Amino acid sequence: MGAATANAGAAAASKKQQKLRPKNSIRKNKTKDKKKKPSNNKVKSNEKKNETGKAAAKTPAQRGKNVVQRATASQQLSFFVNQYQSANGVQLSSLELDSLKETCIAELQGPAENITGNLDENMKVVFGSSWKQVLFEKHLKEGQIDPGCPALLVISSSALRSLELLRELRSLTKECHAAKLFSKHMKIEEQVSILKNRVNIASGTPSRIKKLIDIEALGLSRLAVIVLDMHTDVKGYSLFTLPQVRDEFWDLYRSYFHQPLLEGKVRMCLYGPVPTDLEAKKSKANDD
Template sequence: MATTEVKPSADKNPKRNPSLGPKKYLKKKKSKKPKALTFDKNDGDEQPVSASEQLTFFLNQLESAIGVRVSSLELDPIKDKCIVELSQNLDQNVSNLGEHLKMSYGSSWRESLCEGEIIEGKVEPGNPSVLVISSSALRSLELQREGLRLLTKQCPAVKLFSKHLKVEEQVSLLKKRVNIGSGTPSRIKKLIDIEALGLSRLDMIVLDMHTDVKGFSLFTLPQVRDEFWDLYKNCFHQRVLEGNLRICLYGPKPATPKLKNKKKQRRNQH
């Protein structure tokens, strides 16, 4: 009687490797994705991030992007005042931006943000007090229309982005008094380079931390990120070190460095 050879049945689980035994599986390699900003949350609520933690985050981003490291000697004179610490009693959403700016300027808010007259020797044309920098023209427009409209009735905020706006139009607008400009890094840099936008009066840059539907922000969106750091390095960094310019990170804050260090410590212990 002829005997038939019985072949082992094919493994129906494509992840299992028979040579490793029945309970061992091959691990699937995960593709690396760009890291988005993370947030400190407790039961769904964002936790306050101190000015020093915000400064640490910002300097880490700066070093990672362009390799510029700020020494402790450079940092000591400015670290307590270069980050704007916003009120924890007011949400950092689009509609509250103007109110936050008012509070950060204290009693001088009307003179710095609202008044529309040029004052020779003090308020020259095209020199804003505040620049709001966002990752897109649409976001800049949204902040201008919804967040700044109460401050800019007497002195309108200038749109500093390229979408539907020619450089020549913006140069013309910058021949008047400007208190607030809202735009994107590349167009702001261009207007500074051609000396249409001045920095002599600039006291604060508001960096919009909003993330778009794909999870990108000013610090993570390809190309825009590079354009921002090019603008910062060439136009703002020295002024920050001299104590003449404040940085405001507006919107959801990144996870604090302390939490990240704790995670590293746990990994090292294992």
């Protein structure tokens, strides 16, 4: 009986102490608890800020593979030589490799994100101060400017792509129209007739270009720059990978362009994205 009474008294005293405790101290304790255990929303927000900060700290090359980078002349030449040797099953001699210097490549100017879309401005830079006389004027000059001999030849994988590139060159072809050298909707007789006039710029596909050279309608005496279109179609094919077109291009190149390139008479321009990690891949393959 006495023990029960004692327990009841202790319980009553405890309740009384709780009532007497100041409200501020209770609030402080609650505040401390909140500081100790931040909400899930705040944790997620902080994590997101950290991730954003890390992403901003990365270089463009580290942020993703889709970053456009302009290949240097050396990288373009390495890419082209590898493509040539692979497609033709040959190994260039040391003499040929020594002849293929970086000066063989007509390097484009401007920011990397504008790799395509301004071919006309790029060609002005490539041809230098003489661009207007070489690419714009329309009159034949006996002994200097023969008919059907372009200074600039653009080679692409399709007629549609050839027309797209000619649109980029429109500002240079107002006086002297460009020659369209592809088979779609165009007869070879019509093209032969066009090539009897002065031609500064021509754009076409490998098969038709070769045929016109073979029959001596298209001349190469003025040829200074060959633009190779690196554009890929919706299926991912390009001039170097599209079946049949690829073979036709290398046949054309071996027949008419390889020797002038070795001799430094013409320059090439790879127009569009070009892989820049070939040497790294090659080194890794050798290590493996």
